[in-house]
Amino acid sequence: MYLSELTGWSDSADVLRGMRVVVTGGAGFVGSHVVTRLLLTGARVKVVDNLSTGRLDNLDDARRIGLSERDLVVADIRGPGGTAVITRWRPDVVVHLAAQTSVAVAVRAPAPDADANICGTVNVLDATVSAGAGLVVYAASSAVYGRVPAAGLPVGEDAPVAPIHPHGISKATGLRYLDWYREHHGLAYTALMLGNVYGPRQTGLHCGVVARMAGALLRGERAVVAGDGRQTRDFVYVGDVAHAVALACVTGGAGMVNIGTGRETSVIEAYHLIAATVGADRPARHDPPVTGEIRRMALDPARAGARLGWQPTVDLAEGVALVVADGRRRLARERLAPIR
Ligand SMILES: NC(=O)c1ccc[n+]([C@@H]2O[C@H](COP(=O)([O-])OP(=O)(O)OC[C@H]3O[C@@H](n4cnc5c(N)ncnc54)[C@H](O)[C@@H]3O)[C@@H](O)[C@H]2O)c1
Numbered sequence: 001m002y003l004s005e006l007t008g009w010s011d012s013a014d015v016l017r018g019m020r021v022v023v024t025g026g027a028g029f030v031g032s033h034v035v036t037r038l039l040l041t042g043a044r045v046k047v048v049d050n051l052s053t054g055r056l057d058n059l060d061d062a063r064r065i066g067l068s069e070r071d072l073v074v075a076d077i078r079g080p081g082g083t084a085v086i087t088r089w090r091p092d093v094v095v096h097l098a099a100q101t102s103v104a105v106a107v108r109a110p111a112p113d114a115d116a117n118i119c120g121t122v123n124v125l126d127a128t129v130s131a132g133a134g135l136v137v138y139a140a141s142s143a144v145y146g147r148v149p150a151a152g153l154p155v156g157e158d159a160p161v162a163p164i165h166p167h168g169i170s171k172a173t174g175l176r177y178l179d180w181y182r183e184h185h186g187l188a189y190t191a192l193m194l195g196n197v198y199g200p201r202q203t204g205l206h207c208g209v210v211a212r213m214a215g216a217l218l219r220g221e222r223a224v225v226a227g228d229g230r231q232t233r234d235f236v237y238v239g240d241v242a243h244a245v246a247l248a249c250v251t252g253g254a255g256m257v258n259i260g261t262g263r264e265t266s267v268i269e270a271y272h273l274i275a276a277t278v279g280a281d282r283p284a285r286h287d288p289p290v291t292g293e294i295r296r297m298a299l300d301p302a303r304a305g306a307r308l309g310w311q312p313t314v315d316l317a318e319g320v321a322l323v324v325a326d327g328r329r330r331l332a333r334e335r336l337a338p339i340r
Contacts, residue, residue, distance in 0.1 A: 015250055017042035020091040024077055024124055025098030027054030029202045030139065030194075030241055034095060035062045037242035038249070046085050049098065050076040058201055077120040083127035093249045094128045095137045096121065099171075102206035103143065106167035107292065117170035122177055129185045137248045140175055140191045142234060142260065142297050143168035153264065154234070154298035157193065157256040165292050175256065188253025190308075192244055195260030195299050198319060199238030200326035210235065210323060213271050217280040218327045227289030229268030234260035234298045237314035237322075247308040254307040260299030261312045273317060277324045 021038050025031040026047030031054065038045050039062055047059070047067070051074055059067060075081035077098050086094055099117050100106060106113035121138075128136050146162035148155045163169045174191075181187040198210035213223035236259060244259045271284050304310040314322075 014042040016246065019043045019093065019249065020089065021093045021095055021249060022046050022048060022086050022089065022091045023095045023097060024048045024082075025054065025096075025139075027051060027056060027058050027072070028097060028101075029058070029199075029207070030197055030238060031097045032058035032062065032201060033199065033238045033242040034097065034245045035059065035067065036065065037239075037246050038095075039065050039067060041246050043249070046071050046073065046089055046091070048073045048075055048077060048082050048085055050074065050082070053101070053204055053206075055203075077124050078115060079123075083123050086124070086127035086131050086133070090131045091133050093135045093137060094124060094133050095245055095249070096124050097139045098124075099139065100167070103165055103167045103293075104290065105206060106170065107165055110166035113166055114170050114173075117167075118173050118177075121174045125177060125181045125187065129181060129187055135188045135190070135249070135253060136178070137245055138174060138178060138189060138191045140193045140256070141168065141171045142193055142195050142258075142299055143294065144172040144175065144193065145297070147294060148297065150296065153296060154260070154262040154300040155258070156300045157258055157303055164294065182253070190248040190251065190254040191256045192241070192248065193256055193258045193260075193299060194241060195234030195236040195258075195297070197238050197241050198235055198323060200322055202238070202323070203330075209233070209267055210270060210274065210320065213284075214274050214278065214320070214323050214327050217275055217278040217282070218324070218331055222282050222285045223271060223274070224287050225267055225271055225284040226287055226293065229271060229284065229286065230266050231289075231293060232264035232266050232296045232298065233270075234263065235265055235270065235316050235319070236260050236312060237319040240310075240312045240314055243313075244304065244308060244310045247310050251308050257304045257307055258299035258301050259304055259310070260301055262298055262301050264296060264298040265316060270316065270320075273320050274324070277317075277320050
């Protein structure tokens, strides 16, 4: 049931047949969907993850379709243990998703964010070059565009890279390193500039706003909205993101490519949609706004269409329904768990 929700893509089955792909951060939210997607399209996959925010049970679907224990390396990309699988196994493609992903955490502590996202990325790129892999697919973020003027939305890839917080800075630095490795080592890259990714399995203290609001409402609590809730995001469904990664693996270096819907949705609009889907009528609790938060964002996906043949297929209402169904299943499992 769960797997089938994620994989309505039978038309592209087998296009990655035999391709060897290392996925860093593969036990995370996005990574686990990517791993499933790559396996279903015929790739051989190895996962590197230090499980700092990732979870082994995120890979249950992947295990059901062939990921073995040997294919999972629990290690940190900042050290040799985390990159050895790249240099030894010599994949065709490295999909680099491992990162410190929280803006709030990066604002409080920029150094660990930079350590994981800059030093970790450089380590992965070094190993990719040593292994002779032809392509790296990198998860960048809309945060690298910073504050885009209203007239510039939806933002295209030619807009200035102008991050305004430490997490945007570390992700943008990754882009500069990709340029350097391409120029000096001939390493092709596709950097997916991801919007606000949401979908089943997104959990944890610092997870995305859709998952946080849905989780609170499903537990019978009030959802928290930062500030007036009129800040906008480009919400993109995780299955669509996984499909973009699979397409990137077979396309070759496409450079920077936005992965979003082109639509701005305010957080408060998303809240109302989630509340209606859950059937909750509690008003949201408004907390103070997050300092330095980007006010408006939407990504122009035209280049993704032209270069990858990608377009979003799941709209927010459909995606939220999948998130709520997943949340209900998780809650039911928690409530059925034996008391120790
Ligand atoms: N979710 C979003 O809305 C979003 C938006 C833009 C970009 N991204 C990017 O997509 C990627 C995946 O994000 P996610 O939402 O799945 O987050 P996530 O936290 O679920 O996944 C990150 C994974 O990387 C692993 N990891 C972190 N540091 C590591 C290290 N030093 N060594 C090895 N593994 C490490 C974590 O354990 C986790 O499994 C990240 O690069 C993130 O910046 C996500």
